[in-house]
Amino acid sequence: MKLAFYGSSLLSSYWNGAATYYRGLLRDLAPRGYDITFYEPDAFDRQQHRDIDPPDWAKVVVYPATPDALRGVVAEAARADVVVKASGVGVFDTELLEGVTAAARPDAIRIFWDVDAPATLAEIAGSPDHVLRRCMPQLDFVLTYGGGPPVIAAYEGFGARRCIPIYNALDPSTHHPVPAEERFAADLAFLGNRLPDREARVEQFFLQPAALLPDRRFLIGGNGWDSKAMPPNVRHLGHVYTREHNAFNTSPLAVLNIARDSMATTGFSPATRVFEAAGAGACLITDAWVGLELFLKEGEEVLVARDGQDVAEHVRNLTPERARAIGEAARRRILAEHTYHLRGAEVDALLRAEAARKAQRSAA
Known part of the structure; x- marks a missing residue:
């Protein structure tokens, strides 16, 4: 099946945690018989910070962030058997969803x-004219990378035919133990x-423990933290x-996961970092959800x-032997x-079952 995927970026994780x-x-779907094309805009300097070259398991189309290129x-959605619009592309999100949903063939699977x-659900609730309210009747699935029963119920309440969480996971070929x-x-x-709905929790779960443990070494990586005031025992790496x-x-004794506000509140939303850290055999400390x-x-x-004090206690009591066993x-x-x-x-099972259902309905 031809799969057209419209997302933020496959090639770069720069300001793009979903990469x-x-x-x-998609790497796993390709050998299952999917001919994948990933469409990503040239935006937010992501192409200047690529993590990977275009892979052999997907064709990547990088398009200018202009109306003409859009x-x-x-228009290429019309060639696909499965059309996927991901959230958070960052440019032309409304136009992309409306456009590819309309352009897809009647027999195509729209996701x-x-x-x-x-x-996203908070946006829909606060916006009676949200694009998803208009497009929901045309979508065969809403897939999410987390959220569990609360997200399923909310999406079905907004008219989704089916909402199914496909959780983050581990690719052991890319994330594994190293020296x-x-x-x-x-x-x-x-x-x-550094994001608005994460910063206060970073202060609570990371910077507060650093201040409580001035003799311990703390390390923070990611974009946007260079202007943030931090205790002297915190080192900032950037991207x-x-x-x-x-x-x-x-390399560290332990690695910390901090959920964003909305994901911590909803629950059932393990971040990509959880699986990457576990796959590398790291000792993971996470906020509760x-x-x-x-x-x-x-x-x-x-x-x-449960709070910064708990983080500090874990770090204070953790030995290399216990950290290794947990990891x-x-x-x-x-x-x-x-x-x-x-x-x-x-x-794959979802898509093949839906394709068979559509074919049967068309033949009837």
Whole structure:
């Protein structure tokens, strides 16, 4: 099947946390019989910060962020059997969704793939003329990369025919244990871009523990933190390329995950970083959120913090031996239950069942 995927970027993770999610899923779908074209705009300096070259498992079309170029890539939706518009492309999001939904053939499978469902649902609730309200009747699926029962219920309440979470996962060919590197050495490391709905939680779960443990080393990676006031024992790296994530995860004593406000509130929304860290065998400390037990077991495969004081206590009490044991247990669990090979099989089954249903309906 020909699959046209309109997303933020496959080639760059710069201000684009969904990149490894796209890569993991689409890399797995390609050998299952999907001819994939990924359409991404030349925007936000992402093309100047590529993590990967165009892969052999997908054709990548980088188009100028102009109305003329938009019309050209939208028209190509008519050639696809499966048309996917992802959330958060960043330019022409409304026009892309309306355009590719209208351009797709009647027998094509139309999907909105939401990589930030809690935020999108808040937008829909506050906007009676939201583009998704207009396009929902034409969509066969809403797929999300998290959110569990609360997100499913909310999307179905807005008229989605089917809303199915396809959770983040691990691609063990790209995220795995590597030797530690001194440049990433720390007692606790956090990787995430500075965003309005994350900053207060970073202050609580990362900067407060750093202030409480002045004799320990803290490391923060990601865009936007250069102007943020931090304790003197915090070192800031700036953007960390995907190819550096393994060493970033294996070098510190522990790695911290901090959910954004909306995802922490909704629950069932493990970030990509959770699986990357576990895949590298890192000892992960995460803020608490509903649904965590579906992915990792508290105390054995992950350490959970309810506030900054908890984070500080975990770091203070953690030994290299216990950190290693937790990281190894997490890696075993994720490899057994949460890989993109398993997620790809789930998506493949959905698409083939829907294609068969459409074919049967057309023949009737």
